[in-house]
Amino acid sequence: MFEFFAGGRxxxxxxxxxxxxxxxxxxxxxxxxxxxxxxxxxxxxxIESEGFGSFDIEIGDTEPRAEEAETSAALVRGIMNCFIxxxxxxxxxxxxxxxxxxxxxxxxxxxxxxxxxxxxISGLFFENSVPALRLAQFxxxxxxxYFGRPCGISAQLISAVGGSVLLDFSDPEMPQFRKVDFDFAxxxxxxxxxxxxxxxxxxxxxxxxxxxxxxxxxxNMGHTVLSEADEAEFIxxxxxxxxxxxxxxxxxxxxxxxxxxxxxxxxxALENGDFAEFLRIYRESAESSEEKSEVFSFVQNLLSEKGxxxxxxxxxxxxxPEEIAAELAEEMEKQGFGIMFVL
Numbered sequence: 001m002f003e004f005f006a007g008g009r010x011x012x013x014x015x016x017x018x019x020x021x022x023x024x025x026x027x028x029x030x031x032x033x034x035x036x037x038x039x040x041x042x043x044x045x046x047i048e049s050e051g052f053g054s055f056d057i058e059i060g061d062t063e064p065r066a067e068e069a070e071t072s073a074a075l076v077r078g079i080m081n082c083f084i085x086x087x088x089x090x091x092x093x094x095x096x097x098x099x100x101x102x103x104x105x106x107x108x109x110x111x112x113x114x115x116x117x118x119x120x121i122s123g124l125f126f127e128n129s130v131p132a133l134r135l136a137q138f139x140x141x142x143x144x145x146y147f148g149r150p151c152g153i154s155a156q157l158i159s160a161v162g163g164s165v166l167l168d169f170s171d172p173e174m175p176q177f178r179k180v181d182f183d184f185a186x187x188x189x190x191x192x193x194x195x196x197x198x199x200x201x202x203x204x205x206x207x208x209x210x211x212x213x214x215x216x217x218x219x220n221m222g223h224t225v226l227s228e229a230d231e232a233e234f235i236x237x238x239x240x241x242x243x244x245x246x247x248x249x250x251x252x253x254x255x256x257x258x259x260x261x262x263x264x265x266x267x268x269a270l271e272n273g274d275f276a277e278f279l280r281i282y283r284e285s286a287e288s289s290e291e292k293s294e295v296f297s298f299v300q301n302l303l304s305e306k307g308x309x310x311x312x313x314x315x316x317x318x319x320x321p322e323e324i325a326a327e328l329a330e331e332m333e334k335q336g337f338g339i340m341f342v343l
Contacts, residue, residue: 004123006116007032008107009158010191010317010342013285014167014263015310016252018152019211020218021227022260024167025180025267026158027191029342031105033112037095037120047076049097059084059092069148072113078142079117086134090125105340106193106315110147111155114139118160132160133175166267170227182270184343189275189307190325191343194316194332196295207313213249214256220244231257255288279308279319286310295337302328 007028014024040046048054055073062081068074083090097116101109118138122130136156144150157177158165164180184191218226220241221234234241234257242250262285269277286300289311296311299318303309309318320328325341332339 001036001038002123004035004037004116004119005032006112006119006159007162008101008105008109008112008342009155010107010193011154011312012164012263012282012317013259013266014154015255015259015285015289015312016207016210016214017256017260017263018154018167018169019225020214020256021170021172021225022168022256023263024154024169025165025263026154026167027164027184027343028159028162029107029191031100031107031340031342032159033097033099033101033109033116035095035097035116035120037093037124039124040092040094042092044092045076045080046092046094047072047097048095050099059090064146068146071147074146074148075110075114075139075142076117078146079114079121079138081146082138082141083118083121088121088126088130090121093120093124095120102338102340104195106195106313106317107342108155108159110143110149111139111151112159114142115156115159133157133177135160164267164270166263180267180270182273187275188322189319190322190341192318192320192325192328193340193342194295194299194318195338196293196311196314196316210252213245213252217241217245217249217253226253226256227260231261258288259285282308282310282319295335298335299328299332302331 008031009026010029011024011026014022018024043059045057049072057077062077062084101107101112115135118135122128136153139156140151140153154167157167161177161179164182165177166180168176214226218224221229221237223229234253238250262281266278266281269281286309293311296309296316299309299316303318307318307320309316329339
């Protein structure tokens with residue numbers, strides 16, 4: 001029996017930048033999905049998931065099934081098909097899966113699950129030789145084409161690489177990434193996810209709208225995506241673009257350039273061991289966000305200058321000094337909001 005693990009993902013910097021070829025800075029979390037697996041000598045993959053039952057998939061039966069949309073079986077079938085289409089022949093296996101990621105936590109549990117299945121196949125049959133980017137690409141295909149939820153690749157790639165990771169999507173077919181050498185455990189801070197009681201799906205229209213606005217500005221500059229443009233070029237054309245595209249669209253495009261730069265600066269600050277500078281940039285990112293709920297304001301006021309918080313899709317990600325982490329947890333529970341420490 002072999003053990004495998006894939007961590008969840010938090011996005012630290014680079015909000016709404018991936019779809020325009022920008023940079024994203026994120027980290028894999030301690031909470032993830034674990035599996036105990038072994039080859040079974042058959043042509044069947046048997047998955048037993050704690051709390052969710054079990055299912056079997058024949059290796060030769062990997063066409064998408066409409067009735068499996070938004071299920072774990074769809075993701076497994078999709079990952080298997082990606083391996084097969086890549087010419088990687090593997091056998092059946094049994095896997096027992098245990099998730100440490102609460103549903104709706106904002107830690108990208110589907111991406112972690114996809115990477116976990118890829119790691120199992122890579123580990124059992126290919127001596128763990130499948131690169132992180134390949135596993136991430138398989139996960140993205142499985143989620144988009146089998147699960148039925150089109151997505152980017154940043155969550156999968158961060159989970160596959162592990163640790164803190166800076167991603168560059170200027171080449172969407174071959175995104176570049178590097179691990180950022182920083183140990184949050186030695187910083188005196190922890191990261192907390194606070195649930196604002198809003199579903200990720202509540203923000204789907206906003207996400208699509210932001211991407212469309214950014215793309216519209218890029219098109220009016222003669223580009224496919226904003227990463228093809230220079231920020232100085234954008235600033236020079238700002239008055240004309242505002243007339244053509246509207247105030248909201250150009251401000252969102254400006255957000256793209258600023259967030260891409262901030263993602264890089266956050267990673268650089270941590271590599272230099274300058275956590276105070278990292279927090280300053282993170283607060284700057286929070287101020288630029290369109291999302292600001294009462295929960296975010298409450299957390300920000302509680303942290304004051306001791307920490308930093310940012311809201312994303314109904315969740316707040318806060319970097320909290322360890323000495324006040326218990327106080328924050330107590331206050332959140334009094335207010336009826338869930339909190340989970342992830343780094």
